[in-house]
Amino acid sequence: MDEGATSVELDRAHVFHSWSAQGSLTPLAVAGGRGSEVWDHDGRRYLDLSSQLVNVNIGHCHPAVVAAIQEQAAVLPTVSPAHAALVRGRAAQAVLRHAPPGMAKVFFTNGGADANENAIRMARVHTGRDKVVSTYRSYHGNTGAAVVATGDWRRVPNEYARGHVHVFGPYPYRSEFWASTPQEEAERAVHHLERVIQAEGPESVAAILLETVPGTAGVLVPPPGYLAGVREVADRYGVLLVLDEVMAGFGRTGAWFALDHWGVRPDLVTFAKGVNSGYVPVGGVIVSEEVAATFEDRVFPGGLTYSGHPLAMASIVAAVEAMEQEGVVLNAARVGADVLGPGLARLAAEHPCVGEVRGLGVFWAVELVTDRATREPVGAGVMGRVRTGLLERGMLAFLVENRIHVVPPCVVTDAEVHRALEALDAVLTDIDATIDEETS
Template sequence: MTNFSESELDDIRAESARAYELDRAHVFHSWSAQKQLTPMTISRAQGSRVYDGEGREYLDFSSQLVNTNIGHQHPKVVQAIKDQADILTTINPAHVNAARSEAARLVTERLPEGLDHVFFTNGGAEANEHAIRMARLYTGRHKVLSRYRSYHGGTNLTINVTGDPRRVPNDHGDSGVVHFFGPFLYRSEFAAQTEAEETERALHHLRRTIELEGPATIAAIVLETIPGTAGIMVPSPEYVQGVRALCDEFGIVYIADEVMAGFGRTGTWFAFEQAGIVPDIVTFAKGVNSGYVPLGGVVMNNAIYDRFADSPYPGGLTYSGHPLATASAVATINAMAEEGIVENAAKLGEEIVKPRLEKIMANSKHVGEVRGVGMFWAIELVEDKDSREPLAPYGGGSEAMTDIVGKLKAGGVLPFVNFNRLHIVPPLNITAEDLNAGLDVYEEVLTNADYS
């Protein structure tokens, strides 16, 4: 917690007013109608807190875009970036640099044996883009399967692989992507009544999709192990195991998108560990260095690596394995290991978040379901529990959701909101005290909410 002096507040206000003025004059924002925006200014951040342009404090229950897994301004990571800047700020990725080599070692050490080589990118979208390119070159096939209710990035290819409404304006049907329904029992596409039924029917649907599309045409299945922005729908281990088995049966590359779920968010280093499977390719970003410097990557198995051992890989990036980015990854991974941050996420999720959200659901008229694991949870808001009608339409917002978000912010919490959902995704090293304080605000707002 930071207490600013009056002179510091004056400086923050002046600096933020200037920043806002320049933003509105010159900055083009993502996913937005530009003239309708009144963006929030963030002036400072520390630990699990951010401060707006007036110096007001908020508990960051969004981890921004679910990437500041180690919190804001972690001193070990900040110092590592400063130290690296004194030695080597940037270099041609064709050259070896110590930060990239060590980051690659630390990443692959946390993955199963056989996933031993990393191609570094600037973020998650590029990681998925290159993973798909590798799979296509490895198999000689073109089609890619991905699920509806997913997000894989904003490049031309990955926005088409994405399965949420942001895809639609960019989708011309020529990307080679085929979508399928994944398991989501609360809003089942398969008329399932139990998790076992949902798993069985979703896998049958995927098998039929593969068979009818032609297995010999399909290069890869790209799957967020636990879909993030799309709703944190945790699949059964049997579903993930079933996807792995289908990929094995039909010679399809299994790409596990761990961009949001990876690096401790689910209470294990990677979410797929919880299903006991090994993907062919793993993509990552976000939590690998908490977004302090843009970084992502593709980890491929040895068979795919061997495809390019003596034949050049036709792809590259100017900033692949950038020294400042990989130095921050080294510091982040080491700090997470030394400080037990992944274990903290698992413990707080099970002992605090789960029971608190279940209590809120029991006492709130508009909470239809809560679901998640680790520090990765979603609150499904509905018109009423019987109809399960979303409190905002899929792909849109509503006055009720706007009101709820406004009240959460007024209570000193910065939420993550998407359509009719609130996600509970604070930094993994948040204290139990701060976590409970934030959940107190959610409980107050959601228990008293009535939009009937």
């Protein structure tokens, strides 16, 4: 039996997968990767339009990051969080170089979920309040409070944490507010948020937790004025603003942090994924001076055995430095503005099954519909054909509900984007024909 078949056999026999019914899985066996591509054990190459889970921002197997992990493993492979370690200080320094003004410290975690978990803990202790307001179209992770802060279906079987309230955020294409312009959508979404806070009792609300750009929920780029309005509401009621940059941060939107596009300063920022492209599990909370001051003489009631793990810290230092030196964030911005965004817009104009295209940098969603007038989403059968069609054309896709999330690594080249657009064009042509047959 070859290695690919063995990989799948062992996986099916022994590995329990997340968010899945175990009996119907047919995983692709990935053997290796470099840059924006991965390959299987037969040597077939795939353009990674998913960046795995929207985290391989610097690309697969970047030599500087791999070398940094190897070198650190030979010197100090692990150390208690209570000790000082040079690599940990350098990693925090690297993160803070790109954080908003007034951010003081970094609390390192094992990933994005526990980053949000600890941001919620900090907000509650700092304010002395309990409730956390987040949106229905969101994903914040799969730990106790983070999954309840999440708005999508994954919250429902896991509602064990206390003090969580949900609101609708802006989504102009499918507005909950009967808005006809982005300005109306922003104003009405902010008004809705404020009214919920008022109804819940502002003195009970510790934090507003938002993905700066909701990712898995649909790459919902906030309309102008929305985040500034949220900041004003938070300030009005003494509520902390926590921006979740786990998916949107470190180049994904063509900026170091997505919040840079709107110039909004949060009280806490959570990150993970793109900070080191997931080479070693890591996340963190960037803490403002005001919140950090709360814990100067007060014990922070939280901790993790692997907080600031040396291998993860080395990968952060190397990844951030490589992104700085190689212009990776600038590449993501340029590719999005000049190649990927215009290319997806052309596909939207040419294919009736595309309801809307939206995004920034290398963070895009193509929303598929059966009818542009009614905006009825396509079903699971159509999306299954999309996945198969893209895979046959050498594209690893990230599909959610009725959307193709086009999220390649930040190092993707123009030529690779053109390959992806050609594959998408062919698949969308097939989907147009399928919908025509079903509706005729």
